[in-house]
Amino acid sequence: MGIYLPIAEISVNVFVLLAMGAAVGFLSGMFGVGGGFLITPLLIFYNIPPAIAVATGANQVIASSFSGALSHMKRGSLDFKLGGVLLTGGIVGSTGGIFVFAFLRRLGQLDLFISLSYVALLGTVGTIMLIESVSVLRATRSGAAPVLKKSGQHNWIHRLPLKMRFRASKLFVSIIPVLGLGASIGFLSSVTGVGGGFIMVPALIYLLKVPTNVVIGTSLFQIIFTSAFTTLVHATTNQTVDVMLAFLLMAGGVAGAQYGAKAGQKLRGEQLRALLALLVLAVAIRLAIDLFVTPPNLYSLSGAGLN
């Protein structure tokens, strides 16, 4: 069944979009990530203009992170104060990202920039995760007890000034790295459409030493607002949010997420991470191939204005 997307201005198949949303929802439920880093490349492979894929991807991320954050709020595994500081940085980064986005779009380099950032981002994160999870898998197989990271050990980050106490996270830390982390993820979110959970979670654990149980909830909490802000700004400055497209993806996504979460409970943590790493790398490789293979059309047309 075809449906005409009012903003993307093309006809697409409803079931393809629902299935895409469900598949990504399944994976995001399984791995506990928002899924924005999968949705945007998938939309681009499906010929949705990258500018619209990015803005609509951000819109879709709100739905999955909102429902996730609600469960964490109920369990009390959400640090509002930490989330608030991250968010302040996030808004600044996101605003900057929007200007870069509009500027690159005028130059005609937006598509290239989006692909390059995805390849760099997913390639790095995927490789690190794969190495980490494979070494854990190997260690458990050989019977050795996994070496735990010593918590409480202080690194350079803890010597920075402007310290603040975060009670729910049992943390006393400078707000500079927190703001910086929030800002970089906000920037990424507005330029690439990702929520940034897959970067935020490891950064909070390894850099700021936030207890693992509050990390996911807090990260989801801040992603809701960063994505919401990104969606709003894209809607007002670029008019690239397609609600019809976003809604179809969300509808498939919320259903898929539940089955994914169930499937995820049957797998062990490091197996899950290895699988997610492979998936992330596969997306990165697919995008990288497109950059190097001779395109079927060397010429492309676009409107001279923003549209």
Next chain:
Amino acid sequence: MKGLGTLTIAIFLSLLAAVVPTGAQTPSVESIQIGLSTDNVSITAGFSGADLTIFGSLENPDPLVARQGRYDVIVVLEGPPKPVVVRRKDRVLGVWVNLDSETFENVPVSYSVATTRPLQDITDPNSYRQLSLGSSNLYMQPADAGDSPATIEEFTAALRERKTATGLYSENVGGVQFLSQNLFRATVRLAPNVPVGTHKARAFLFKSGLFIKESSAQLEIRKSGFEQSIFRAAHDYSFLYGVFAVSLAMITGWLGRLVFRKD
């Protein structure tokens, strides 16, 4: 909402004028008329391209010429003019990057042609150029006239090629058929990505290869109710639209949890 295979646009025929000879002695000068009974076409949710039928009539045709089939009609449906940037990808360190570009002003977004016979059989290339008729004779005005003619020519050719490949520029040979001596029917293709806006339908009459007369009418193509409302909202009330998009996502996320929750 109506189904979409064929959009038929009937006409006001000035048949009376053609059938009833008015002044017995007036020298017969042929002319052509097209008229649209509706001045707008809506694109609905299921739109995947359509054929648009336009009816028209010849006035004062010479019966002998008509019988010998020496009247030819070319109908053009031209989309609104817009500036276009053509970009060329080149390899930089192995990666394909948009490097050179050329901006053209007032390029018709779409250009569908229907003809009685192949274009080269109707009249000579010179006449087409004078009438700037046919996608290959459209003059594409570069915004920066200082660029070298070779570059401009290369990008103009690329622009036409991309427009044709995406179906926005199309040619339907045999798409104009005479139903009687006076009456003809033209079928022009609307691509699935046909742009919204004011389109201009023009009909050109040729007699034995000579251009005689032209007639035109306007047609508004727009998105139908729901799609149009979304599009307008996104552009006219973009902030409220953004708020709506965010709320929709939150409600969907909340409902999803309510329906499927397991904790």
